[in-house]
Amino acid sequence: xxQTILLKxxxxxxxxxxxxxxxxEDKELNIQEGEILLEANYISVDPYxxxxxxxxxxxxxxxxxxxxxxxxxxxxxxxxxxxxxxEGDFVSGMLDWKTLQISKGEGLLKVDKDRAPLxxxxxxxxxxxxxxxxxxxxxxxxxAKETLVVSGAAGAVGSVVGQIGKILGLYVVGIAGTxxxxxxxxxxxxxxxxxxxxxxxxxxxxxxxxxxxxxxxYFDNVGGPISDAVLFNINKYARMIICGAIxxxxxxxxxxxxxxxxFLVKNSALMQGFIVSNYSEKFPEAMKHLSTWLAxxxxxxxxxxxxxxxxxxQAFLDLFEGKNKGKMIVKV
Amino acid sequence: xxQTILLKxxxxxxxxxxxxxxxxEDKELNIQEGEILLEANYISVDPYxxxxxxxxxxxxxxxxxxxxxxxxxxxxxxxxxxxxxxEGDFVSGMLDWKTLQISKGEGLLKVDKDRAPLxxxxxxxxxxxxxxxxxxxxxxxxxAKETLVVSGAAGAVGSVVGQIGKILGLYVVGIAGTxxxxxxxxxxxxxxxxxxxxxxxxxxxxxxxxxxxxxxxYFDNVGGPISDAVLFNINKYARMIICGAIxxxxxxxxxxxxxxxxFLVKNSALMQGFIVSNYSEKFPEAMKHLSTWLAxxxxxxxxxxxxxxxxxxQAFLDLFEGKNKGKMIVKV
Numbered sequence: 331x332x333q334t335i336l337l338k339x340x341x342x343x344x345x346x347x348x349x350x351x352x353x354x355e356d357k358e359l360n361i362q363e364g365e366i367l368l369e370a371n372y373i374s375v376d377p378y379x380x381x382x383x384x385x386x387x388x389x390x391x392x393x394x395x396x397x398x399x400x401x402x403x404x405x406x407x408x409x410x411x412x413x414x415x416x417e418g419d420f421v422s423g424m425l426d427w428k429t430l431q432i433s434k435g436e437g438l439l440k441v442d443k444d445r446a447p448l449x450x451x452x453x454x455x456x457x458x459x460x461x462x463x464x465x466x467x468x469x470x471x472x473x474a475k476e477t478l479v480v481s482g483a484a485g486a487v488g489s490v491v492g493q494i495g496k497i498l499g500l501y502v503v504g505i506a507g508t509x510x511x512x513x514x515x516x517x518x519x520x521x522x523x524x525x526x527x528x529x530x531x532x533x534x535x536x537x538x539x540x541x542x543x544x545x546x547x548y549f550d551n552v553g554g555p556i557s558d559a560v561l562f563n564i565n566k567y568a569r570m571i572i573c574g575a576i577x578x579x580x581x582x583x584x585x586x587x588x589x590x591x592x593f594l595v596k597n598s599a600l601m602q603g604f605i606v607s608n609y610s611e612k613f614p615e616a617m618k619h620l621s622t623w624l625a626x627x628x629x630x631x632x633x634x635x636x637x638x639x640x641x642x643x644q645a646f647l648d649l650f651e652g653k654n655k656g657k658m659i660v661k662v
Numbered sequence: 663x664x665q666t667i668l669l670k671x672x673x674x675x676x677x678x679x680x681x682x683x684x685x686x687e688d689k690e691l692n693i694q695e696g697e698i699l700l701e702a703n704y705i706s707v708d709p710y711x712x713x714x715x716x717x718x719x720x721x722x723x724x725x726x727x728x729x730x731x732x733x734x735x736x737x738x739x740x741x742x743x744x745x746x747x748x749e750g751d752f753v754s755g756m757l758d759w760k761t762l763q764i765s766k767g768e769g770l771l772k773v774d775k776d777r778a779p780l781x782x783x784x785x786x787x788x789x790x791x792x793x794x795x796x797x798x799x800x801x802x803x804x805x806a807k808e809t810l811v812v813s814g815a816a817g818a819v820g821s822v823v824g825q826i827g828k829i830l831g832l833y834v835v836g837i838a839g840t841x842x843x844x845x846x847x848x849x850x851x852x853x854x855x856x857x858x859x860x861x862x863x864x865x866x867x868x869x870x871x872x873x874x875x876x877x878x879x880y881f882d883n884v885g886g887p888i889s890d891a892v893l894f895n896i897n898k899y900a901r902m903i904i905c906g907a908i909x910x911x912x913x914x915x916x917x918x919x920x921x922x923x924x925f926l927v928k929n930s931a932l933m934q935g936f937i938v939s940n941y942s943e944k945f946p947e948a949m950k951h952l953s954t955w956l957a958x959x960x961x962x963x964x965x966x967x968x969x970x971x972x973x974x975x976q977a978f979l980d981l982f983e984g985k986n987k988g989k990m991i992v993k994v
Contacts, residue, residue, distance in 0.1 A: 381928070553923035575923040587921040591885035591907040594935025596713070601933040603926025 331356055333639055335427040337393045341383055344580040344650060349383070350399075350643040365432050367409040370639070371420070373427060373660040374402035374452040375646040376486075377576045398426035402457055404441065404448045405431075415440070422451040429639055429662060446624065453486055453657035454631040455620060457606055461573065462490035462549075463616040464609035466498075469571045469602045470547040474499030477541045479560055480521075482551030484511035484632075486657035487573060489519050491549045493629050496520045500547070503540045505533075505556055507652045514655065518630055533559035544568075552577045558588040564597050572603040580650060632656030663688055665971055667759040669725045673715055676912040676982060681715070682731075682975040697764050699741040702971070703752070705759060705992040706734035706784040707978040708818075712911045730758035734784045736773065737763075747772070754783040761971055761994060778956065785818055785989035786963040787952060789938055793905065794822035795948040796941035798830075801903045801934045802879040806831030809873045811892055812853075814883030816843035816964075818989035819905060821851050823881045825961050828852045832879070835872045837865075837888055839984045846987065850962055865891035876900075884909045890920040896929050904935040912982060964988030 331354055338351035361367050379401055382393045393399055403425035407415045412435050415421065423438035425431060441451040453459065465487075466472060478495040482488040483504025492515065495502040504515040504524040515524035523540045530536045537545070537559055544565035550557050553575030564570070578585040593599060609616075623629040634654040636645040639662045649658055663686055670683035693699050711733055714725045725731055735757035739747045744767050747753065755770035757763060773783040785791065797819075798804060810827040814820040815836025824847065827834040836847040836856040847856035855872045862868045869877070869891055876897035882889050885907030896902070910917040925931060941948075955961045966986040968977040971994045981990055 386928075550923065553921055557923060572923050572926040575921065575927060578921055578924060585921040585924075586918045587923075589885055589907065589910055589917040589919040590922055590933065591882065591889060591904050591919075591935070592910060592917075594904040594933055595907060595937070596718075596935070598934075598936050598940050600935075601922065601926055602930075603923070603928070603932075604930050605927070608930050 331429075332359070332431075333429045334398050335639075335642055336398055337383060337395050340385060340392075340395060341380075341580075343582040345380065345383060345647060347643055347647070352640065359430055359432055361409055361411050361432055363411050364434055366407050366412050366415045366435055368405035368421070368425065368431050368433055369408050370403050370405045370425065370427075370429055370431070370662045372404040372449045372452055373639070373642055373662060374456070375642065375649060375658050375660060376401060376457075377574055377579060377649050379646065380579045380650075398428060400424050400426050402452045403427075404451055420448060422456060427639075427642055445621070449633055449635065449657075449659050449661075450624075450631070452659055453633060454490060454624060454629060455617065458486045458657055459490055459620045460609075460613055460616050461606040462487050462494060463620060464606055464612050465571045465573050465604055466491050466494055466547070466549060468609050468612060469600075469604060470549065470569050472498050472500055472547055475501065476546035477501045477503065477543055477565075478547045478549065479503045479505065479537065479541065479545050479563075480549045480551070481505045481556050481560070482574070482576060483515055483521065483524065484655055485551055486654075488549070488551050489515070489632060489656055490629065492521045493519050494623075495547075496522075497623060497628055501541075501543070503537070505552075511652075511655060514632070518632070527556055534562045537563045547571070549573060550575075554578050554585065554587065561588060561590060561593045564593060564599055566597050566599075568597055568599040570599065570601040572601055576650065634658050636660045638662075663761075664691070664763075665761045666730050667971075667974055668730055669715060669727050672717055672724075672727060673712075673912075675914040677712065677715060677979060679975055679979070684972065691762055691764055693741055693743050693764055695743050696766055698739050698744050698747045698767055700737035700753065700757065700763050700765055701740045702735050702737045702757065702759075702761055702763070702994045704736040704781045704784055705971070705974055705994060706788070707974065707981060707990050707992060708733060708789075709906055709908045709911060709981050711978060712982075730760060732756050732758050734789055735759075736780045736783055752780060754788060759971075759974055777953070781965055781967065781989075781991050781993075782956075782963070784991055785965060786822060786956060786961060787949065790818045790989055791822055791952045792941075792945055792948050793938040794819050794826060795952060796938055796944050797903045797905050797936055798823050798826055798879070798881060800941050800944060801932075801936060802881065802901050804830050804832055804879055807833065808878035809833045809835065809875055809897075810879045810881065811835045811837065811869065811873065811877050811895075812881045812883070813837045813888050813892070814906065814908060815847055815853065815856065816987055817883055818986075820881070820883050821847070821964060821988055822961065824853045825851050826955075827879075828854075829955060829960055833873075833875070835869070837884075843984075843987060846964070850964070859888055866894045869895045879903070881905060882907075886910050886917065886919065893920060893922060893925045896925060896931055898929050898931075900929055900931040902931065902933040904933055908982065966990050968992050970994075
């Protein structure tokens with residue numbers, strides 16, 4: 331039996347389970363010459379998928395209503411008529427939310443389950459790690475002893491950004507939404523300081539105290555009022571790496587924030603949005619560093635693993651409630 | 663008699679004449695070895711001076727209450743005990759709002775009144791031209807046929823930006839606040855299209871019509887709702903050059919705008935604030951181009967010249983009412 335999760339409606343505001351549709355089919359999948367049959371093992375759920383559920387112009391085309399959702403997936407090759415893959419191989423790539431599917435192998439990377447756990451290829455050794463590395467190094471251009479602030483710091487990307495910051499000799503402050511996450515940032519991920527935005531009344535003052543030398547680099551995963559507070563603390567030539575804006579993704583009205591322009595002029599500061607594929611020429615360098623640091627024990631990562639293919643939509647919804655620590659993954 | 667204009671109070675919101683104080687002194691100015699005596703000829707009034715009248719942290723220290731305002735001034739050397747300057751020389755530099763003053767010559771540039779009118783050294787061949795050239799080329803990194811939008815386009819910097827854009831082969835759209843200015847942008851400065859924001863109800867749609875290929879570069883002098891409207895029309899990898907935010911400089915509450923972060927992420931777009939001195943190593947190149955283009959008749963410039971030293975504060979206030987076309991200058 332093949333199970334599939336389709337986009338049923340384009341969500342209005344916050345997505346709901348009713349925006350997804352489950353399909354069960356009893357059919358045989360027969361592969362043709364050049365094709366492989368894949369069984370999904372791990373599915374990545376990520377905030378950016380929210381954008382693809384809308385109809386708006388974006389960097390990737392929107393999902394189609396009535397078609398499967400796609401995201402990062404690690405899958406096992408269970409039959410192959412493609413010379414590049416053999417039965418028993420594991421691959422990682424953008425695949426449908428399906429328990430079984432046929433692929434021609436385009437865009438799939440073979441992954442080595444003896445080098446790292448399979449789920450790591452959706453996280454620290456996948457898009458998550460690459461996003462953290464490329465954003466921080468290519469836009470942030472960090473210099474040792476500078477101050478780095480990370481929002482969404484206990485999230486998949488944020489926790490890696492902070493650790494790379496420490497490896498590169500920065501003073502690192504993280505912002506997260508629970509005491510447990512804040513504790514984890516300093517104890518497990520080596521952040522110098524962490525702030526719980528849900529229990530902090532005046533984030534501007536809290537950041538000022540946490541960053542006595544001001545903020546040189548801001549890795550922004552959230553947008554909204556947290557990012558507004560950071561603006562009041564930036565230094566001359568500050569670099570703000572805009573990776574995501576999860577705090578406003580579900581807004582149905584156009585969100586308003588403090589006008590950034592006066593801050594940018596006063597401080598000759600930069601804000602740069604990006605997606606990881608802009609820096610694909612840096613991926614080999616990034617993978618070399620990330621896998622070395624991982625092997626040396628310099629990088630920790632946390633996963634929140636949800637069991638069961640049928641729980642994939644709920645796992646995605648939980649991202650917007652901050653229920654994940656680190657990378658949110660579904661084990662099929 | 664020496665006349666001086668001092669900062670009397672830090673303005674709250676919009677500056678008023680009552681924030682300035684006039685001082686008349688009947689005294690002799692005697693220069694010492696190494697000094698020169700200067701008689702002011704032209705005084706530059708600029709929106710950025712508003713920032714220096716506040717107490718807030720900025721890229722230049724605030725003016726002191728009870729002390730003279732300073733800005734760009736062209737002055738004549740009327741006595742010299744400094745080997746670098748002789749009587750009859752003209753100089754340009756940051757000087758006090760005084761009819762007569764003593765200087766050691768530091769930071770002053772000698773200017774040639776036979777090469778261009780003296781007032782041009784406060785504008786097209788001064789900070790104005792350098793700001794336009796450096797911002798557009800160093801941050802905008804223009805490629806021929808791209809679309810450039812300029813706000814505050816009839817202002818001193820904006821009108822030069824648009825003309826350089828045309829010289830570099832861009833499609834150039836200007837935004838200004840009166841029909842007369844809009845007419846001037848296309849007829850005198852060669853903009854391809856211009857929009858009057860005061861008579862346009864829906865700026866987003868107007869920009870979409872004016873920029874059928876979207877916006878690649880935005881040279882932003884104003885901030886506020888006009889810049890919000892531009893965001894809806896930016897292309898992937900757009901560069902937004904944040905030169906000023908005159909629309910919000912007088913706000914007493916922290917101004918709010920549309921959240922820029924989602925637009926930056928979706929389009930991998932850049933916003934970079936700057937002041938011209940960040941690019942001082944580019945000044946020789948910039949001056950070479952600007953003076954060549956000026957001599958070749960490829961660059962026009964407009965000045966609004968106000969007569970009388972005593973009218974300097976009013977000329978400054980008029981900037982915020984958009985009463986200037988091009989560079990606002992006081993002839994002493």
